Amino acid sequence: MLRDVSDWERIGYGRKSTLEKEELISPEKIHYLIKYPRQFKEGVSWEDITELIAAEIGAIFGLEMMDVEIVTRNGRRGCLLRNFVKEYDAKMAEEGGVLLSALVDDYTKLQESSLKGMELIDAGFKIMREFAYWKAIKSEFIDMQLFDILIGNQDRHPFNWKLLFLETGAKFSPIYDNGVSLGFRFDDEKLMQMVSNPQEMNKYTEKTKVKAGIFEKKKVKAKDLLTYISKNFTDEFHQSIQKLVEFDLIRYSDFIQSLDILSEAQKDWLLSIVPFRRKKILEWIGRGDQ
Structure with missing residues (x-):
């Protein structure tokens, strides 16, 4: 039985987004955001549920994630997100894209460039190296790359991560906006077809592309990104890979089995x-025996 938050006070509608949102405050005066899955003319979307599952995957991976709960409001299902800015009592919170465009001269030029593949990845990380807060966030930023490849996140553009500015300095925010992942548009028939066909699963995984938290509209191949960060951010990469090696598949399985909201497919x-996907990533980097 999902919690019903219909009686919570609405205090706003959230920022402009592809998803319908409402800002809410609970009876305990805690601030939340509720996001509703998109309505498509054709096909399905269960991205509110994939948001929840991605948050658990990230937690198992060892990352700091936004708190997510599936609830109902006025007869509609959505994912309820706890406001971490209020939770941290941050003086300011700003999206990566806003900070990069303000602090890095070539940010706009990068977004409009015709570069592709490794050249685009290299240009993107040159931008990140110029970023005033790069050293403070580098480890978490590289972790986020591995996490996004693991879940097949299609939409980690630079406005989908934040920095929190605390009394002690800048901090990478909990990771949020992970719902465009994990086959969120596949209906049950498609899911059953994929599971029963290892070749389809392999094709789906091999063609993974991501925005790497740097590109607004462009995407790069996940395998190319792994190759690049393994060579250029060796320490951070090995730490992230170790988290992937230690990923608790039993805890993950128990969590999935506990979700009554999911269909069997x-x-x-x-x-x-x-x-x-975990196995494929390890194979791509020559750690397929783990």
């Missing part, structure tokens, strides 16, 4: 795709 898919 969705459960089978999720129990298959995450271990499959």
Whole structure:
């Protein structure tokens, strides 16, 4: 039974987004955001649920994630997100894209460039190296790359991560906006087809592309990104890979099995795709025996 938050006070509608949002305050005066899955003319979307599952995957991976809960409000299902800016009592919180465009001269030029592949990745990380807060966030930023490849996140543009400015300095925010992942548009028929066909699963994984937290509209191949960061951010990369090696698949399986909101096809898919992607990433970097 999902918690009903229909009686919570609405205090706003959130910033401009592809998803419908409402800002809410609970009876305990805690601030939240609720996001509703998109309505498409054709096909399905269960990105509110994939937001929840991605948050658990990130927690198992050892990352600081935004708190997520599936709830209902006025008869509609959505994901309820706790406001971490209020939680940290941050003096200011700003999206990466806003900070980069203000502090790095070539940011706009990069977004409009015709570069592709490794050249684009290299240009993107040259921008990041110029970023005034790069040293403070480098470890978490590299962790985020591995996490996004693991879940197949299609939308980690630079406005989908934040810095929190605290009394003690700048801090990478909990990771949020992870719902465009894990096959969020696949209906049960498609999920069953994928699970029963290892070649399809492999094709789906091999063609993974990501925005790397740097590119607004461009994407790069996940395998190319792994190759680049393994060579250029060796220490951070090895730390992230170790987290992937130690990823607790039993805890993950128990979590998926506990979600009554999922169909059997969705459960089978999720129990298959995450271990499959984890194995493929390790194979790509020559650690396929782990």
